[in-house]
Amino acid sequence: MKTIMLFFSLTLLISFQSYSQLEFEGVIKSNFKTIQLDDGEIKYYNFNNKSQEIKLYNLDNSLWKTIHLSLDKNHFFEEILMVSQKTINPDENFEIVYTCLKYGIASIEENPESYENKIEFTLNIINESGQKILSVPNSQSFNLASSNGKNKLLIYKNIGRSFLDDNETLVYALPNKK
Template identity: 25%
Template sequence: MRDYLKVTITLLFLLAPITGIAQPDYQGSFNYSGNYAKLEKEGYKFYLMDVAAEQCRIYNADLNLWKTVQLSIPNNRWLSDIQFLSQNLFDSDDGIEFLYVYYQYVQTSTSYYYVYTTCVADENGSILLEVPGGSWTEVKNIDNDGARLIIYVYDYSAFPYSVQTRIYRLPGQLMGIPENEVKSGFQEEATAVYPNPSNGTFNFRVPGMPQAEKAWAVVLDGSGKVILRQPVNQGDERVDLRSMGLPAGTYYLRLETSKLQTKFQKVVLVE
């Protein structure tokens, strides 16, 4: 009996610290991408991008719906990103504002390209800023002088692709997000690239990309300039940068189809 009690007490002693450790607590899930933002007056909110409904939906921290904003997107364009949810970043009132990006797919006789547009809208859906061609954006807080919105405008209709940088002074500052996360991209799908570094061939795995889907590899150099856009064989989960005539160095690789595009991945090509 004493041995039984001894074993029981020992087990309880060992289990006690484990049961006292905090564990991840499931809160809910959504069908579209979302993120948290800290608003100047309303505190933390969760917002998501509903592509099909062309909406930005904003939830309280407990995930109860707070506001729904209907976006102004022309026909045959598709929503690709929503970022920088705020109250006083883009104007001086206490309403909600945010930046969103949509794109158009343009088919040519031999290939295709995307046309992007960046907009800033308020909670009524009114457009505060519209930049045709804007596809990649950053916000930089400037000490005692508001913030700067940097929009990179790309023209993919010709090769080599051109890029223009536009800078806008904003009246407020972005709250609650480290500077290295204050970016907005037009990418939609994540991809895994391996091996990396490689002496030429990079394998990739893209969730949601059908094997029969025709794809293109888009390659940027270290400065962000598009230097190559080449078809990828159907069903082939490999990209051979060496066969494209590129020297050893650091590049950024993205894969595109008519329905999706991946995030840029940093890859290192070695001898």
């Protein structure tokens, strides 16, 4: 009986060992960020400031797409918020929702000699060929919503400098998914 229990325990231990092994696939450098497409696929990307290009890679390290961003003067790329194929526009092109920022120095009105650092964000939507679809200054976040079968893009716009100011939510109709 001890032999049967020992044999059974050994078999069970070996079977757990064979299923629990992790397999190392590679390393993604810290200057790359990951993004999940609207179909659930995961990509990672890096922005080259000099060429103003975003390179998107598959998880197997193969290049998926290279997209040129034309940033406005004195604007810096911040991050990709979404890569979509059918959610924003039903054509075959991918759309990229990203933010950029601009640093500025504003004087305080009561004391013109003191200055305050100011960061201005802009939310942009372009297609994969670099064509600008939408640009919203003073915005850094958005949400996708669906109500009564209608899809909406909600963009949160910061009008003032404090939480007490009158901010806006811009509402855009999106095409229904096919």
